[in-house]
Amino acid sequence: MKEKFTGANWNENEDLYTQTFYEQNLSQFWRPEDISLQADLNVWNILPKDVKDAYAKNLQVLTFLDTYQGDIGMPVVSRSMGNDDHQKKSVLNFMAAMENAVHAKSYSNIFMTYLNNDEIRDLFIWGEENQHLQEILRIIVSKYQDLDKLTYERNYGIKKYKDIDFKVAQFKAMVASVYLESCLFYSGFYYPLWFYGQGKLMQAGEIINLILRDESVHGLYVGRLAQDLYEGFNDELKAKLKTFTIELLEELYEHKIALIEEIYDEVGLSHDVKIFVRYNANKALMNLGFEAHFPYEEVNPVVLNGLNTETKTMDNFSMKGNGYQKMKSESLKDEDFFFEEEKING
Numbered sequence: 605m606k607e608k609f610t611g612a613n614w615n616e617n618e619d620l621y622t623q624t625f626y627e628q629n630l631s632q633f634w635r636p637e638d639i640s641l642q643a644d645l646n647v648w649n650i651l652p653k654d655v656k657d658a659y660a661k662n663l664q665v666l667t668f669l670d671t672y673q674g675d676i677g678m679p680v681v682s683r684s685m686g687n688d689d690h691q692k693k694s695v696l697n698f699m700a701a702m703e704n705a706v707h708a709k710s711y712s713n714i715f716m717t718y719l720n721n722d723e724i725r726d727l728f729i730w731g732e733e734n735q736h737l738q739e740i741l742r743i744i745v746s747k748y749q750d751l752d753k754l755t756y757e758r759n760y761g762i763k764k765y766k767d768i769d770f771k772v773a774q775f776k777a778m779v780a781s782v783y784l785e786s787c788l789f790y791s792g793f794y795y796p797l798w799f800y801g802q803g804k805l806m807q808a809g810e811i812i813n814l815i816l817r818d819e820s821v822h823g824l825y826v827g828r829l830a831q832d833l834y835e836g837f838n839d840e841l842k843a844k845l846k847t848f849t850i851e852l853l854e855e856l857y858e859h860k861i862a863l864i865e866e867i868y869d870e871v872g873l874s875h876d877v878k879i880f881v882r883y884n885a886n887k888a889l890m891n892l893g894f895e896a897h898f899p900y901e902e903v904n905p906v907v908l909n910g911l912n913t914e915t916k917t918m919d920n921f922s923m924k925g926n927g928y929q930k931m932k933s934e935s936l937k938d939e940d941f942f943f944e945e946e947k948i949n950g
């Protein structure tokens with residue numbers, strides 16, 4: 605049978621929420637060069653070596669996660685969408701472009717400002733050789749690869765292809781993606797936010813806040829896609845996949861804890877960072893439509909203070925460099941994510 609090609613028709617809503625996520629993603633677009641980092645050097649230059657070391661290693665963890673989310677995570681989820689899901693694909697592709705071209709590039713900009721070439725090279729080698737970071741990526745990326753193989757089988761009519769296997773792999777890849785977006789990043793975000801909450805390393809803190817704002821939208825969107833998929837499964841499969849979701853979290857959490865201790869023990873913050881990660885693990889589960897796994901704990905108020913809910917960077921008098929003027933962007937509010945029929949069509 606001849607393949608039929610279809611065009612992206614933005615005049616019609618593909619579903620109840622994708623066009624809202626499209627608007628949100630594009631309105632908060634930014635470039636790494638929007639934020640000049642020079643002003644941070646006064647503080648950076650007088651920090652003790654172990655503090656600098658922990659700060660840089662955190663950004664390196666974030667770099668690795670963003671690299672693979674951009675190179676494989678988002679693109680694989682995007683191409684697994686149905687052939688006519690052009691709007692969904694466009695939103696996922698846009699998010700994919702942000703991960704590496706904007707987020708990973710921003711971490712490199714911070715490295716280029718704070719560190720010399722040898723230090724940067726050593727930092728990348730540290731990431732390549734870090735057992736726990738590598739293990740976390742191996743777990744996440746394997747879910748993307750499993751899905752990609754089945755997407756290939758679907759698209760190219762391979763005989764052994766089974767639709768249910770494909771859907772299960774798609775769900776698992778989305779769960780991995782949401783864990784990365786809504787939980788795994790947060791041990792890395794913690795330290796820059798901790799400084800920002802105390803008025804230090806403000807430019808890097810602004811960058812982290814912009815990245816965090818993107819990742820929270822990414823986690824919500826992929827989580828929503830995962831929920832839609834989950835709804836289509838029978839009860840037996842639902843129970844199995846719920847167990848998978850918790851077991852995957854526990855597996856990732858174990859490596860995350862080891863990585864946190866490796867980086868944060870030196871500066872005495874491991875205990876607090878673990879709380880922050882558990883708090884965000886619960887948020888990831890919420891994005892997937894599941895209940896919290898860890899008991900509620902208070903997050904360090906200094907770090908909450910570092911969460912820039914006002915999005916200072918997006919006004920004319922912010923600390924960002926003299927780039928172009930972007931379109932106006934609003935902070936997300938909870939009510940932005942209730943997708944009722946009237947709101948979408950109204």
Ligand SMILES: [Fe+2]
Binds near residue numbers: 670702703818
């Ligand atoms: Fe990212």
Ligand SMILES: [Fe+2]
Binds near residue numbers: 673703785818819822
């Ligand atoms: Fe992301």
